[in-house]
Amino acid sequence: MKIATFNINGIKARLPRLIEWLDEARPAVACLQEIKTQDEGFPAKDFEALGYQAIWHGQKGFNGVAILADGSLPVEVRRGLAGEPEDEHSRYLEAEVGGVRVACIYLPNGNPVPGLKFDYKLRWLNRLRTRMREIAAEEVPAIVLGDYNVIPRDNDVWSPAAMAADALMQPESRDAYARLLADGWTDALGTLHPEGGIWTYWDYQTGALQRDHGFRIDHALLSPELADRLVGAGVDKDHRAREKASDHAPVWFEFREA
DNA sequence: ATGGCTTTAAAATAAAGA
Numbered sequence: 001m002k003i004a005t006f007n008i009n010g011i012k013a014r015l016p017r018l019i020e021w022l023d024e025a026r027p028a029v030a031c032l033q034e035i036k037t038q039d040e041g042f043p044a045k046d047f048e049a050l051g052y053q054a055i056w057h058g059q060k061g062f063n064g065v066a067i068l069a070d071g072s073l074p075v076e077v078r079r080g081l082a083g084e085p086e087d088e089h090s091r092y093l094e095a096e097v098g099g100v101r102v103a104c105i106y107l108p109n110g111n112p113v114p115g116l117k118f119d120y121k122l123r124w125l126n127r128l129r130t131r132m133r134e135i136a137a138e139e140v141p142a143i144v145l146g147d148y149n150v151i152p153r154d155n156d157v158w159s160p161a162a163m164a165a166d167a168l169m170q171p172e173s174r175d176a177y178a179r180l181l182a183d184g185w186t187d188a189l190g191t192l193h194p195e196g197g198i199w200t201y202w203d204y205q206t207g208a209l210q211r212d213h214g215f216r217i218d219h220a221l222l223s224p225e226l227a228d229r230l231v232g233a234g235v236d237k238d239h240r241a242r243e244k245a246s247d248h249a250p251v252w253f254e255f256r257e258a
Numbered sequence: 259a260t261g262g263c264t265t266t267a268a269a270a271t272a273a274a275g276a
Contacts, residue, residue: 167276
């Protein structure tokens with residue numbers, strides 16, 4: 001069972017690329033971030049034509065998440081995180097798919113540091129932790145995946161010095177991420193590759209892709225019940241180099257059947 | 259170099275991203 005995440009940076013601008021990737025990679029579940037459309041603009045019919053059914057949480061102009069499943073409709077469990085009723089950002093969507101709890105997240109970027117946006121990022125990380133502890137207590141196979149906007153380790157970035165001032169690498173961001181791991185969640189790609197050097201994002205600017213100036217911020221955290229079933233993971237880097245590509249590449253995780 | 263690109267929203271610029 002392949003479960004993937006892809007920050008597509010605009011589902012309208014990226015639809016041909018997205019369909020192409022679904023067709024080639026054919027994940028059982030695909031979590032999308034930054035769909036950047038209101039609910040009514042979501043191209044559900046284009047996915048249905050490929051055999052995928054979807055749920056989504058859109059927003060005008062930016063943010064927005066979706067969960068696609070091959071041959072079935074994800075059963076929605078929750079949209080949005082508790083704790084800040086006034087928070088209208090569309091960044092969290094959770095569903096049951098094929099016997100697995102799947103939470104699709106788009107964590108706030110948090111730049112500049114310091115500032116209100118960074119404060120929001122840290123609060124959001126705390127709210128996420130609260131929800132993940134609830135999921136963990138259910139003792140079900142679970143995966144919380146998406147764009148975490150956190151570079152967990154120095155070997156997850158082409159140059160720690162170049163990114164030192166960025167919200168993605170602040171000690172507070174890393175500590176919050178580390179607390180999730182301490183709670184018992186497994187960083188799927190990080191665990192398979194402790195040596196680092198794997199990127200999921202390359203900036204559009206200054207030829208970052210050509211220089212391989214990237215970093216790893218798209219993650220999947222696994223509950224113990226699912227971590228035992230992990231058999232592989234990877235980044236579809238070739239999709240980053242295609243015409244009109246997102247600045248993120250798709251990341252996939254393969255699991256043994258239960 | 260708070261920039262460099264890119265998308266969205268909306269009608270020329272501005273916000274947001276990371």
